[in-house]
Amino acid sequence: MNLAFDRxxxxxxxxxxxxGTYKRLRHITTPMAPEVHMEEAGDVIVLSSNNYLGLSDHPxxxxxxKRGLDRYGAGTASVRFICGTFDVHRALEExxxxxxxxxxxxxxxxxxxANTGLFATICxxxxxxxxxxxxxxxxxDGVRLANKAKRAVYRHGDMADLEAKLQAVQGCAPILVVTDxxxxxxxxxxxxxxxxxxxxxxxxxxxxxxxxxxxxxxKTGRGTIExxxxxxxxxxxxxxxxxxxxxxxxxxxxxxxxxxxxxIQRSRPQLFSNALPATVACSALAAIDVLDAQPELxxxxxxxxxxxxxxxxxxxxxxxxxxxxIVPIVVGETAFxxxxxxxxLERGVFVTGFGFPVVPEGTARIRTQLSAALTTDxxxxxxxxxxxxxxxxxxL
Numbered sequence: 001m002n003l004a005f006d007r008x009x010x011x012x013x014x015x016x017x018x019x020g021t022y023k024r025l026r027h028i029t030t031p032m033a034p035e036v037h038m039e040e041a042g043d044v045i046v047l048s049s050n051n052y053l054g055l056s057d058h059p060x061x062x063x064x065x066k067r068g069l070d071r072y073g074a075g076t077a078s079v080r081f082i083c084g085t086f087d088v089h090r091a092l093e094e095x096x097x098x099x100x101x102x103x104x105x106x107x108x109x110x111x112x113x114a115n116t117g118l119f120a121t122i123c124x125x126x127x128x129x130x131x132x133x134x135x136x137x138x139x140x141d142g143v144r145l146a147n148k149a150k151r152a153v154y155r156h157g158d159m160a161d162l163e164a165k166l167q168a169v170q171g172c173a174p175i176l177v178v179t180d181x182x183x184x185x186x187x188x189x190x191x192x193x194x195x196x197x198x199x200x201x202x203x204x205x206x207x208x209x210x211x212x213x214x215x216x217x218x219k220t221g222r223g224t225i226e227x228x229x230x231x232x233x234x235x236x237x238x239x240x241x242x243x244x245x246x247x248x249x250x251x252x253x254x255x256x257x258x259x260x261x262x263x264i265q266r267s268r269p270q271l272f273s274n275a276l277p278a279t280v281a282c283s284a285l286a287a288i289d290v291l292d293a294q295p296e297l298x299x300x301x302x303x304x305x306x307x308x309x310x311x312x313x314x315x316x317x318x319x320x321x322x323x324x325x326i327v328p329i330v331v332g333e334t335a336f337x338x339x340x341x342x343x344x345l346e347r348g349v350f351v352t353g354f355g356f357p358v359v360p361e362g363t364a365r366i367r368t369q370l371s372a373a374l375t376t377d378x379x380x381x382x383x384x385x386x387x388x389x390x391x392x393x394x395x396l
Contacts, residue, residue: 019334019335020334020335020336020338020339021334021335021338021355021356023338026038026039026040026041026345026350027039027040031056031057032046032049032051032056032057032247033046033051033054033056033057033373034046034054034371034373034374034375034378035378036350038345038350040345041345041346041348041350042348043348044345044348044349044350045348045349045350045374045378045381045382046350046371047308047349047350047351047368047369047370047382048350048351048352048367048368048369049247049369049371050212050242050243050244050247050369051243051244051247051371051373052215052216052243052244052301052325052369052370052371052372053215053221053244053287053290053291053297053298053301053371053372053373054297054371054372054373054374055244055245055246055247055287055290055291056246056247056248058286058287058290060286060289060290061246061283061286061287061290062283063286064282064283064285064286065248065279065280065282065283065286066279067282068088068278068279068280068281068282068283069278069279071278072086072088072278072279072282073278074277075274075275075277075278076274076275076278077274078274079270079271079272079273079274079275080270080275081264081271085275086275086278086281088278088281088282088285089107089275089276089278089281091281091285092107092276092281092284092285093105093106093107093252095285095288096252096254096288097254099222099288099292100222100223100225100231100237100254101222101231101232102237102254102255102256103255103256103257103260104254104255104256104257104259104260104261105252105253105254105255105260106252106253106254106260106263106264106267106270107241107250107251107252107275107276107281108250108251108252108253108269108270108273108276109249109250109251109269109273109274109275109276110240110242110249110250110251111138111209111211111238111239111240111242111250111251111252112138112141112251113251113269113270113273114238114239114251114252114253114269115136115138115139115141115142115209115238115251116138116141116142116145116269117142117253117263117267117268117269117270118142118207118236118238118253118263118267119142119143119145119146119149119176119178120142120145120146120147120268121262121263121266121267121268122174122176122259122262123146123148123149123174123176124146124148124149125148125149126172126173127146127148127149127150127172127173127174127175127176128149128150128151128152128169128172128174128175128176129143129146129149129150129151129152129175129176129177129178130151130152130153130154130162130165130166130169130175130176130177130178130204131143131151131152131153131154131177131178131179132153132154132156132157132178132179132180132190133153133154133155133156134156134180134183134185134186135178135179135180135209136180136184136209136211138209139178139180139209143178149172150169150172152165152168152169153165156183157188157190157191159191159194159195159198162177162195162198163198163202166198166202166204167202170202174204174205175202175203175204175205176204176205176207176236177195177198177199177204177205177206177207178207178208178209179192179195179207179208179209180208180209180210180211180212181208181209181210181211181212181213181217181223181224181225182210182211182212182213182216182217182224182324182326183212184211184212184326185326185328185354185358185359185365185367186320186322186326186328187320187321187322187324187325187326187327187328188320188321188322188324189213189217189224189227189322189323189324190208190224192208192224192225192228192230192234193228193230196230196233196234199235205235205236206233206234206235206236207234207235207236207237207238208224208225208234208236208237208238209237209238209239210223210224210225210237210238210239211238211239211240211243211251212243212324212325212326213225213227213239213324214239214240214243214244214245215243215244215245215291215298216244216298216301216324216325217323217324218298219295219298220291220292220295220298221244221291221295221297221298223237223239225237227323235255235256236253236254236255236259237253237254237255238251238252238253238254239251239252239254240252241276241280241284241287244287244291245284245287245288245291246280246283246284246286246287247287248279248280248283248284249276249277249280250276250280250281250284297372298372300372301325301370301371301372302325304370304371304372304374304379305324305325305327305370307376307379308327308368308370308379308382308383309327311379311380311383311386312327312329312368312383312386315383315386315387315390315396316390316395316396317329317386317390317395317396318330319368320365325369325370325371326367326368326369327367327368327369327370328365328366328367328368329365329366329367329368330363330364330365331353331364331365331366331395332362332363332364333355333362333364334353334355334356334364335355336353336364336393337353337354337355337364337365337366338353338355338364339353339393340353340366340389340393340395341353341366343389343392343393344366344385344386344389347385347388347389348381348385349381349382349385349386351366351367351368352366352367353365353366353367354366354367
């Protein structure tokens with residue numbers, strides 16, 4: 001062991017602990033659900049999961065995963081173009097494309113891999129990418145990998161700035177405009193109608209990562225694109241199977257047949273990573289089936305979100321506005337947000353405090369995320385904890 005290197009790392013860790021910004025993993029011993037058992041805190045209400053529709057422990061989803069394991073085994077043991085691909089991967093990809101209204105789709109082991117595998121594949125010399133400044137880290141890293149393209153960042157949600165950036169890269173081809181559908185730290189939506197219109201005006205390709213919109217937004221839970229009645233108008237959609245659609249893992253790119261074929265040929269995370277485990281593919285397929293059969297889950301999620309938001313406002317909190325299932329409360333400094341989340345955990349509510357560098361300095365927040373599976377009783381108990389902690393720390 002290089003002791004000097006190890007001591008330097010430990011010094012940095014000690015500094016994080018001293019500043020109150022050190023992150024601790026919590027250990028859950030039960031399936032992800034509205035209430036879980038945590039080694040560090042006992043039984044707690046979960047307001048910190050992306051399990052938006054409550055499908056991560058749904059009997060049909062779990063049973064489908066078990067059948068997949070029995071039928072296909074643990075995995076392919078290699079990458080798809082070398083060892084072959086299970087028929088369930090094809091079935092899932094066809095189902096995702098049909099679900100989102102695109103010609104084709106391709107799965108990855110995570111949406112991070114999908115985003116980092118997309119941009120470098122299709123953006124070479126002479127291309128350009130214009131990205132919202134609050135886009136997810138996976139988009140940022142994916143755009144960085146496209147290092148032969150011109151790259152620009154537009155101010156969050158500022159359509160005049162986006163148009164100026166598009167004017168500056170005219171002559172490049174292709175030009176991509178990429179945005180989150182739902183911004184995960186804000187709970188706000190991209191201005192997709194304006195973005196799509198600008199892309200058409202300037203001949204750009206529209207790319208939307210709808211990881212926090214799929215299963216949440218739109219009349220039938222098909223996401224932010226459905227919410228704005230833009231199905232078929234967005235060129236490329238990336239997303240995850242690890243949030244509303246089963247909660248296990250996996251990501252995807254959906255778009256034209258030519259795009260998906262090119263990703264199969266050249267996308268490095270696809271070429272050099274094993275396929276999505278078959279058990280996850282099967283459970284994700286079942287999750288989409290449950291959503292289609294029970295669209296009322298989307299309405300229950302919205303009702304729960306409205307209930308918690310109204311309760312927080314009544315207590316005196318000022319959560320950020322937004323139509324998604326993310327309800328953030330800005331509290332100031334990172335250490336304060338983490339300390340507040342620790343106090344909420346002591347009162348039986350698991351919710352995470354986020355600070356710099358995830359969000360800008362001084363805008364640390366408690367980010368609550370709702371699930372359709374939460375009951376009114378659980379929400380009332382959570383609100384009682386928020387009220388007690390808010391008074392204890394001096395916010396209320």
